[in-house]
Amino acid sequence: MTAILPLHPLRYRTVFISDTHLGFRGARADYLLEFLESMECETLYLVGDIIDIWEMRRRGLRWSESHNAVIQNILARARRGTRVVYIPGNHDEMMRDYAGMTIEGVEICMRATHQCADGRRLLVLHGDEFDTVVQCSRLVAMLGNRMYAWLIRANHWVNRVRQALNRPYWSLAAHLKHRVKNAMQYIANYEDALVHEAREAGVDGLVCGHIHHAELSERDGLLYCNDGDWVESCTALAESHSGELSLVDWIALRETLSGTVDAGKVERRHAA
Secondary structure, X not given: OOOOOOXXXXXXXXXXXXXXXXXXXXOOHHHHHHHXXXXXXXXXXXXXXXXXXXXXXXXXXXXXXXXXXXXXXXXXXXXXXXXXEEOOOOOXXXXXXXXXXXXXXXXXOOOEEEEOOOOOEEEEOOOHHHOHHHHHOHHHXXXXXXXXXXXXXXXXXXXXXXXXXXXXXXXXXXXXXXXXXXXHHHHHHHHHHHHHHHHHHOOOEEEEOXXXXXXXXXXXXXXEEEOOOOOOOOEEEEEOOOOOEEEEEHHHHHHHHXXXXXXXXXXXEOOO
């Protein structure tokens, strides 16, 4: 049983989550499990890097009870009738061999097109194929992954100190992303490439993950949605039953449920 549970479940038409990196020591499976146990949805999209096979191959199996509970929660949803769509990413790329199949009620595909309740059509894909680092040099990508893992470990100890001082959670990796010019240019280039792909597909926008940078914005007349991650930001993209899209910040939301912050900080809504 998790620590934070609302009196009434959060009800959504669709939820998109990605980059949970189960099997990686820095994955916040505890927060993800809280979120899953606190919400209901008709369709759940798993937008890649759900299981971190890269990390498990490098450091061995690190599969805690909370990681297993997340998987069991998702499978239970599929058994109860929730549509679960799994789009593998680069860290769980071996699952791409099963594209087109349904396993334990979970549909596996390379990409999907989601139609919102208001009629908008969104291309859903992980996005690593538009990452020039991943595509041009797997060695550089693996090195970057190791550096990122080091940052997450450092972030763990920083937040242990902050917790002792009764300070809120703070992401060192996210802070550095916003401070380093090259990192921000990389994010901008990635977003431009995804928006171009959505335009070519003839849809109204897209949903992706991969870069661990949650975003909900309109770019050149198309909707760009990145659902973030469950290592740093602990965010998801949610669609209401009327078709409204919002980014759910679970760290802020769980504090709201505990009565510690203004509920206005929980979601950054897209003005449709």
